Amino acid sequence: MSELxxxxxxxxxALEKLExxxxxxRRGAVLQRENEPCNELFIxxxxxxxSYVLLADGSRQILRFLFPGDxxxxxxxxxxxxxxxxxxLSDCVVSPFDRAALAEIMREHPxxxxxxLVYCQIERVALTDRLAALGxxxxxxxxxxLLLELRNRLRTTNxxxxxxxxxxxxxxxxxDATGLTAVHVNRMLRQLEEDGLITRESGRVTLLxxxxxxxxxxxxxxxxxxxLSWLPPxxx
Amino acid sequence: MSELxxxxxxxxxALEKLExxxxxxRRGAVLQRENEPCNELFIxxxxxxxSYVLLADGSRQILRFLFPGDxxxxxxxxxxxxxxxxxxLSDCVVSPFDRAALAEIMREHPxxxxxxLVYCQIERVALTDRLAALGxxxxxxxxxxLLLELRNRLRTTNxxxxxxxxxxxxxxxxxDATGLTAVHVNRMLRQLEEDGLITRESGRVTLLxxxxxxxxxxxxxxxxxxxLSWLPPxxx
DNA sequence: CGTCTGCTTGAGCCTTGTCAAGAAACGTGG
DNA sequence: CCACGTTTCTTGACAAGGCTCAAGCAGACG
Numbered sequence: 299m300s301e302l303x304x305x306x307x308x309x310x311x312a313l314e315k316l317e318x319x320x321x322x323x324r325r326g327a328v329l330q331r332e333n334e335p336c337n338e339l340f341i342x343x344x345x346x347x348x349s350y351v352l353l354a355d356g357s358r359q360i361l362r363f364l365f366p367g368d369x370x371x372x373x374x375x376x377x378x379x380x381x382x383x384x385x386x387l388s389d390c391v392v393s394p395f396d397r398a399a400l401a402e403i404m405r406e407h408p409x410x411x412x413x414x415l416v417y418c419q420i421e422r423v424a425l426t427d428r429l430a431a432l433g434x435x436x437x438x439x440x441x442x443x444l445l446l447e448l449r450n451r452l453r454t455t456n457x458x459x460x461x462x463x464x465x466x467x468x469x470x471x472x473x474d475a476t477g478l479t480a481v482h483v484n485r486m487l488r489q490l491e492e493d494g495l496i497t498r499e500s501g502r503v504t505l506l507x508x509x510x511x512x513x514x515x516x517x518x519x520x521x522x523x524x525x526l527s528w529l530p531p532x533x534x
Numbered sequence: 535m536s537e538l539x540x541x542x543x544x545x546x547x548a549l550e551k552l553e554x555x556x557x558x559x560r561r562g563a564v565l566q567r568e569n570e571p572c573n574e575l576f577i578x579x580x581x582x583x584x585s586y587v588l589l590a591d592g593s594r595q596i597l598r599f600l601f602p603g604d605x606x607x608x609x610x611x612x613x614x615x616x617x618x619x620x621x622x623l624s625d626c627v628v629s630p631f632d633r634a635a636l637a638e639i640m641r642e643h644p645x646x647x648x649x650x651l652v653y654c655q656i657e658r659v660a661l662t663d664r665l666a667a668l669g670x671x672x673x674x675x676x677x678x679x680l681l682l683e684l685r686n687r688l689r690t691t692n693x694x695x696x697x698x699x700x701x702x703x704x705x706x707x708x709x710d711a712t713g714l715t716a717v718h719v720n721r722m723l724r725q726l727e728e729d730g731l732i733t734r735e736s737g738r739v740t741l742l743x744x745x746x747x748x749x750x751x752x753x754x755x756x757x758x759x760x761x762l763s764w765l766p767p768x769x770x
Numbered sequence: 771c772g773t774c775t776g777c778t779t780g781a782g783c784c785t786t787g788t789c790a791a792g793a794a795a796c797g798t799g800g
Numbered sequence: 801c802c803a804c805g806t807t808t809c810t811t812g813a814c815a816a817g818g819c820t821c822a823a824g825c826a827g828a829c830g
Contacts, residue, residue, distance in 0.1 A: 351666050354752055359666035373662075376655040378761045381754075382662065397764035404648045405766040408641040415640075415647075418654045419612040425661050426609075426618065430587050430595035432668040433713030437786070468808065477669030479787055484810060500795080516590055518617075525614045528633035530641040673818065704776060718818055720778060736827085 301454075302413065302526060308534030312407050317341055317393040329384040329392065330371055336380045338394045340370040345390025346466055349382045350474065360475035362421070363387075363448065366455045372418065375400065388466055408530045416526065423520045432477045435516060440476040441486040443515035445496065445503060450519055462504040537690075538649065538762060544770030548643050553577055553629040565620040565628065566607055572616045574630045576606040581626025582702055585618045586710065596711035598657070599623075599684065602691045605653065611636065624702055644766040652762065659756045668713045671752060676712040677722040679751035681732065681739060686755055698740040 305313070320343065323329060330336045332351055347364040361382055364370055374380035375397050404411045424447075431440050445465070453459045465472075469487070470480040478486070490496045495511050497504045505511060541549070556579065559565060566572050568587055583600040597618055600606055610616035611633050640647045660683075667676050681701070689695045701708075705723070706716040714722070726732045731747050733740045741747060 351662065353666060353670050354749075357670045359669045361662045361665060372651075373655045373659050375764070376652050376760060376762075377659075378759050381659045381756070401644075401648065401764050401766040404651075405644040408644075408647070411644070411647045411651075412637065412640045415608075415651060415654065416612050418651065418658065419609045422654065422658055422661065423609050423613075423617045425658065425665060426587065426597045429597060429661060429665050429668060430589060432665060433595045433710075434589050434593045469810095470808080474669075480809085481788080481811090482786060485786090488810085513590075520617075523614050524612060526612075528611070528637050530637040706776080715819060716776085717778085717820080721818090724778085 302416070302524065303409075303529065306532040306534060309407055309410055309532055312403055312410060316395045316399055316403075317343070319393055319395075321392050321394055323347075323386045323390040323392055325386055325389050327386050329386065330374060330380050330382075332381065332383045333379050335378060336371060336374045338396055339372060339375050339400060340384075340392040340394050342366050342368050342370055343391040343393055346387040347384060347390055348387055348471070348475075349384050351382050358474045359477070360471065362425070363451070363475070365451045369414070369417065372414075387471070407533060409532045412529045416524070420520055420524075427518065427520065431516070437476070437478050437482055438486045438489055439515050440478065441472065441483060442490060442495070442511050443517050444472060444476055445490075445505065446508070446511055446515055446517045449503075449505060450521075454521070461506070461508065462502055464502050466501075538652070538760065539645075539765065542768040542770060545643055545646055545768055548639055548646060552631045552635055552639075553579070555629055555631075557628050557630055559583075559622045559626040559628055561622055561625050563622050565622065566610060566616050566618075568617065568619045569615050571614060572607060572610045574632055575608060575611050575636060576620075576628040576630050578602050578604050578606055579627040579629055582623040583620060583626055584623055584707070584711075585620050587618050594710045595713070596707065598661070599687070599711070601687045605650070608650075608654065623707070643769060645768045648765045652760070656756050656760075663754065663756065667752070673712070673714050673718055674722045674725055675751050676714065677708065677719060678726060678731070678747045679753050680708060680712055681726075681741065682744070682747055682751055682753045685739075685741060686757075690757070697742070697744065698738055700738050702737075 323345070329340065329347070342364050344366055347370065348360050349362045349364065349370075350358050350360045352358055364384075370384055370392070371380070373382065403414070431443055448465055449459065449461075449463055452463055468480070469483045472478075473480045473483045476483070487496070487498065491498060495505070495507050495514070497506060511517070559581070565576065565583070578600050580602055583606065584596050585598045585600065585606075586594050586596045588594055600620075606620055606628070607616070609618065639650070667679055684701055685695065685697075685699055688699055704716070705719045708714075709716045709719045712719070723732070723734065727734060731741070731743050731750070733742060747753070
């Protein structure tokens with residue numbers, strides 16, 4: 299959050315309290331399972347996670363990829379049973395905290411409350427971008443958008459990433475995120491390669507023509523263009 | 535909001551302040567346009583609205599239908615430019631208010647802040663349901679889900695609605711919401727009718743077999759099953 | 771009464787899914 | 801460090817769900 303505004307000491311203390319505890323999570327492990335009661339929220343400290351739902355026919359829709367700094371399980375905190383599963387795509391570290399800690403922030407730190415709302419809205423807009431992609435764009439555009447989003451989010455934690463990165467996802471997972479089959483994802487990656495937009499070698503992807511990719515994908519970086527001038531002042 | 539918890543006098547006053555002003559909106563009118571700056575939020579008092587985005591090729595994705603009581607434009611308040619368009623599907627009445635009023639609620643009313651977060655999460659989960667529908671379910675299931683969602687949301691404002699209702703949408707609009715073409719929406723409606731799940735006459739739809747529809751559509755009512763026990767106490 | 775928007779239906783096509791099989795990469799235990 | 805099993809990737813052939821185009825029809829509205 300400190301990337302958006304200068305935090306006061308009291309605010310920093312409150313956020314650090316959320317991160318008191320740490321818990322390692324193995325690759326493939328499930329932190330929270332759909333339809334099971336859940337009493338914890340988390341902040342992701344290290345690694346890559348995802349949230350997904352399973353449908354009646356066994357197919358999976360990946361809703362979101364989660365990166366260090368993201369707050370996990372907010373929607374589950376609001377329900378008696380989690381609406382989605384949280385699983386680790388790589389070895390991760392999370393900081394669990396309970397609903398009461400969230401309530402305390404809402405009570406004591408109006409500006410942090412507003413910032414949490416801001417993050418929820420960023421996430422919401424990113425979700426609607428993906429909704430529009432699934433509803434109205436081609437398979438190739440969806441895969442391109444996923445690559446761009448992934449690269450941009452990885453870069454916020456690891457500044458050294460430029461145009462090449464290890465995507466850390468199987469083609470099956472890319473398909474479950476974009477609403478495609480793994481086979482078709484493979485074809486789309488090959489086409490993007492043939493079009494000269496990317497290159498690939500053993501799990502690493504290089505974006506060759508970012509502008510053309512962004513255009514093909516209708517991509518907008520939703521972490522830019524924010525307006526935070528209206529936030530209430532920090533209380534302490 | 536009073537449907538979720540018993541509000542205190544101070545909270546009621548704060549919410550009524552948001553609804554001080556009223557503005558009529560004609561059917562078809564646009565309240566807020568994508569990529570234009572916006573300084574207002576709204577509460578929808580009467581009528582049916584939608585939010586949508588337009589893609590580069592001119593196609594439209596409807597993100598959400600909006601019903602009386604919904605807060606509109608929260609995501610736009612967070613950005614310098616609105617990420618989506620708000621348009622009226624019927625003659626409507628809205629109550630505009632500005633970002634400062636939102637900031638004041640965050641400052642003075644922790645429990646209302648938490649409730650706003652809860653509503654954002656309900657909306658978020660409804661969006662992820664639709665994401666999963668677009669990514670992983672058939673055209674027929676998506677149309678069925680839309681009908682169910684629409685009926686349930688209409689019923690929260692108009693208790694007299696049972697299984698029959700006027701949907702107030704063109705087939706083109708249904709298509710833009712479900713990621714289908716108007717032509718295919720028509721075919722799916724006819725199939726649902728042939729399957730004995732619904733009947734139609736001149737814009738009115740009757741749900742004949744709600745259970746089977748819900749099953750076909752993978753539908754979950756996200757306004758149920760909430761857990762609000764953790765909310766902070768009202769300050770006044 | 772004419773126009774316009776929305777609904778309905780058919781024919782044919784295209785994008786994406788399904789199934790299958792082989793190759794490559796990865797992980798694990800010896 | 802090797803050998804094996806498993807997962808993942810790759811590619812082809814074929815099927816199907818949904819789209820496009822086109823035309824006729826019905827109802828709303830000036």
